[in-house]
Amino acid sequence: MAEPAPACQVAPDAAAIEALARATLARIPAPFAEHLTNVVLVVEDYADDETLDDLGIEDPIELTGIYHGRPIGEKSSFDSGGMPDRIHLYRLPILWEWIETGVAIDALVHHVVVHEVGHHFGLSDDDMHALEAAAE
Template sequence: MSDKTTQPVKGPAELLPGWTAGAPDADALFAMAETALEQLPDMFKPHITDVVIEIEEFADDETLKSLDIDHPYDLTGLYEGRPLTERSIDQSGGMPDRVTLYRIPILVEWIEGGERLDWLVRHVLIHEIGHHFGFSDDDMHALEDGA
């Protein structure tokens, strides 16, 4: 297990080539998420090809209410779908599984926590992908450590 706090902190230009000012936009966070997906162990990749990754500014009021979350900054990511462990061959159709990363809450956590932004995006994404596999929190930590 690596200790992320001992790693050198990269500046904006190192994290996002060409980024010179302001908060990273949705495209920048999406690029970080794509990089994180590429770094997952090969054994997981065939099972996530149909998972849709989206970036939104905040969760909407309905989503927050359904999760009993009072403040939109408290939700950085969300998995919507049926975990692989709960699927049956009798099921067909339906919407694709989706992971949504919420840009503003992620940026607030990044600013407040001082962690590298790409690591934070990776952490949130892997946690949500873990729900797709039906993983426990311990399983998700092991997956993140292996990615």
């Protein structure tokens, strides 16, 4: 296991996590970036009970982020009136992982955002794990 984050570092607040997430989104390359312009970014301390129940997660510390919406490949011109696609980041689980792993907070937020963007493009968790493994 990596060294834990140094005790002298201050935990970022929701605005700082959002700024890191927006910096990641700004680096998404052009044909993909244009499909993210209407995706709403939300930073909360924890997922709500309904989200946790839907995913079968008992401990809210286990969920760092989630994509809510229909993947691009499933969208239709007949879709209307629904909620906008959203990427939710959960600050306290991200901070918990940061402390536990020692991974730099910007790298950790980047990883979670890219993962959720992958869901927006219709990739499954298995697809993303395979891509990450191939990139190592």
